[in-house]
Amino acid sequence: MKIFNQILISIFVLIFLIDGCVPSKPTEDVELLPSERLINKLEANRRKIKNLEGIGVFEIESEQFNNSANFQIIMQKPDSIYFTVLGPFGIELAQALVTKDNYIFYDALQNTAYRGSVDDDILKNIFKVNLSFNDLLDAFIGSVNLTPNLYKQPSGYSIEGEHYVLTYEDKENELTSVYKVDIRQLGITNYNLISYDEQINLEGKYSKFELIENVAIPFNIEITNKVQNQKVTITYKNIIANAKGVKVKFELPGDAEIIEW
Secondary structure: OHHHHHHHHHHOOOOOOOOOOOOOOOHHHOOOOOHHHHHHHHHHHHHHOOEEEEEEEEEEEOOOOEEEEEEEEEEEOOOEEEEEEEOHHHOEEEEEEEEOOEEEEEEOOOOEEEEEEOOHHHHHHHHOOOOOHHHHHHHHHOOOOOHHHOOOOOOEEEEEOOEEEEEEEEOOOOEEEEEEEEOOOOOEEEEEEEEOOOOEEEEEEEEEEEEEOOEEEEEEEEEEEOOOOEEEEEEEEEEEEOOOOOOOOOOOOOOOEEEEO
């Protein structure tokens, strides 16, 4: 898949910094929740976001790739991600439409499209990160899938300053998940996946929340895979969630070369 690396290295060349803003509830309005209600609320909020449109900056740091670019994304759960890499003045440099089964990637600089079936290698070469399709959906929304913990009691539950702290042990895989949740907005601000030798395998940091559809959505997202030495930073300038009639307009030029991969 070296061809994808060559294409994306030539595309991810522009850096723009973006900031967001953070509303919050007054302290006196906060109700402290038991762990069962908290985990249910968090997962219910994650599932409320059915689609999302956003623009911002996507930055990758790894041993193989180190760059950033402006992007636009349109996601529809549970089955599609449309991702556009933008150049100066909003010019489209590349587009990718990825579903659970198929993908098409268009390099505007070369006027060439690649299409085929989706697998983990394809996702890694398009997005330059080692994440499954469902994990990509959650990563771009800044959420964490809590479904496996809905009917489990946490091994640890406490309040530290302005945060709930939830801990779940996975004895079978010898892993511990630790979630820090903002008490006011019920947004996950930190997520750590820790092995039993106390090494952090995966770390997520989420900040600059805005309440959209009554769900705290972070505009700054940072995910670090320490095992594979990869770091992804997503900084949104604008987000629209659960818009009606969301459509993706992805039409290839008539003279584009199409390669089945």
